[in-house]
Structures are given as C-alpha cells and as structure tokens.
C-alpha cells in the first residue's frame with residue numbers, strides 16, 4: 001500500500017556523463033543571458049560561455065549552460081532521478097498540474113520571454129505544452145532554471161528542444177534586467193527560505209516593468225504540511241507564511257499585489273476517494289475562514 005504522504009527513501013545517484021555532449025552554440029543575439037557575477041555580456045564558444053568583462057567561463061553540458069558551482073546542487077543531486085516519485089500520485093499530479101495551469105494561464109502574456117524558477121525535471125512545463133491551453137504556450141518563449149544539473153538533464157529529455165534550460169542560482173540570475181514578461185515559481189520558496197528576499201529581488205530585477213510575478217507555495221497554516229515536511233526530500237525546507245511573502249513584495253515596491261488560497265488535495269489518496277476530495281476542495285475554497293487553511297497559496301504582483 002502506498003503511504004498517504006510517502007517519501008520513498010530510495011536514493012539513486014545520477015551518473016554525470018564523463019564526456020559532455022556539446023550541442024550547437026546557443027543563439028545569443030537577442031538572448032536575455034548575461035554574466036551572473038557582473039551582468040556583462042557573454043561570449044559563446046563551442047562548449048562554454050565566457051564573460052567579456054570578468055572572463056569567468058561557464059561550461060555548457062548537454063546544451064545547458066551551468067552558471068552555478070555543481071557542489072551547490074544540494075540534496076537534489078541525490079534525488080533527481082527519484083524526485084518525481086516523491087511527489088503526488090499520478091491522479092493527484094494531473095489534478096494539481098491542471099489547476100495550477102488554469103491559474104497561470106490567465107497571466108501568460110501574449111508576447112515576451114517567460115521564466116520558470118525551479119523548473120526541476122520539467123513536469124509542470126511538459127503538462128502545459130501537452131495540454132496546449134493556448135497558442136501563447138510557444139516553447140521558444142520559455143526559460144527554465146534550476147540549481148540541479150541532474151534535474152535539468154532529465155528535463156532536457158522531456159521538454160521541447162526550443163525551450164531554454166539553464167542551471168543557475170536564483171540568488172544571482174544570469175539574465176539582464178527587465179528581460180521577462182512573466183516570472184513564475186511553484187513550491188520553490190520553502191527551499192530558499194534563508195535567502196528569500198535576495199531571490200525575490202532577483203526575480204523582480206529580471207522582470208519587465210509591465211511584467212507579472214506569479215508565486216505559488218505551500219501554506220504553513222495547513223496541518224498536512226507537518227507530515228509532508230518530515231520527508232527526507234524536504235529536510236532543508238522551511239515554509240514561508242503568506243504574510244511574510246506579501247511583506248517582501250510590498251517592500252520591493254511591487255504593484256497590484258494579489259493573493260488567494262488554493263487547494264486541499266493530499267499528495268496521495270486512494271483512487272476511489274478522489275471525487276469526494278475534489279468536492280471537498282471546491283467547497284473548502286469558497287468558505288472564507290476554511291480557505292485560509294488550504295494547502296497552497298498563490299501571490300501575484302506586477303513590477304510597474
């Protein structure tokens with residue numbers, strides 16, 4: 001029997017290729033990329049990018065520029081190959097992806113590049129492209145970054161080749177100011193709790209003045225998280241109260257700050273309980289006090 005909130009302790013190490021697979025140099029003419037250290041231009045070479053100012057080289061492996069030191073990969077290096085197993089059951093995954101895309105799709109601008117921070121193994125993006133909600137979901141517009149090369153190598157196999165994947169630290173993004181029309185993250189903040197303000201400022205920096213920041217995370221007011229956060233893969237995590245996030249956004253000068261509570265679906269439920277849980281969720285979200293104990297919250301704001 002599957003544990004209700006199971007986090008399998010099975011750990012597989014992903015094997016990094018001894019000889020990096022070098023793909024054609026990336027198209028840089030209209031690229032938002034810059035040196036994460038000094039924000040100067042990058043010069044593409046066959047297997048690396050070199051900053052024209054500070055001369056720091058950034059290797060490219062399997063078509064993915066690596067901007068952060070590999071040792072910063074953290075626990076996700078060990079968990080990459082199993083990470084998707086740690087998450088919700090297939091039925092609940094579809095439910096969560098569908099509902100999150102329904103909330104995100106309203107914020108997909110008609111043009112401009114779009115950045116997902118903490119894209120992991122790319123399952124959320126893959127779901128959106130497969131569902132093809134709108135013609136605006138052109139993979140060429142999308143950039144996914146994550147700290148874990150192991151996860152990105154898996155995402156590379158899953159996602160369209162025209163989508164750009166990049167390994168980088170969210171505290172020093174390798175993108176120019178005002179680059180993206182939408183920056184979004186889901187379930188990232190509780191992994192970067194110790195540098196939340198730095199990450200949010202970087203997300204804000206790379207956002208276009210008319211752009212939207214869309215952030216979904218786990219709501220610590222929901223008691224289910226007490227169990228989920230005891231999982232091995234969440235051992236570095238600390239949940240962010242919505243009020244703390246909203247305070248940061250306000251101090252950054254964000255405009256049109258909005259939030260909503262969202263969801264009550266446990267990560268794993270027996271199949272036959274799904275219709276019941278879905279009904280409970282729909283009612284729960286409409287009751288003002290109950291909804292504040294939902295499993296997730298969503299905050300959006302604009303820069304200008």
Ligand SMILES: [Zn+2]
Pocket residue numbers: 035036037038039040051052053054055056
């Ligand atoms: Zn530089």
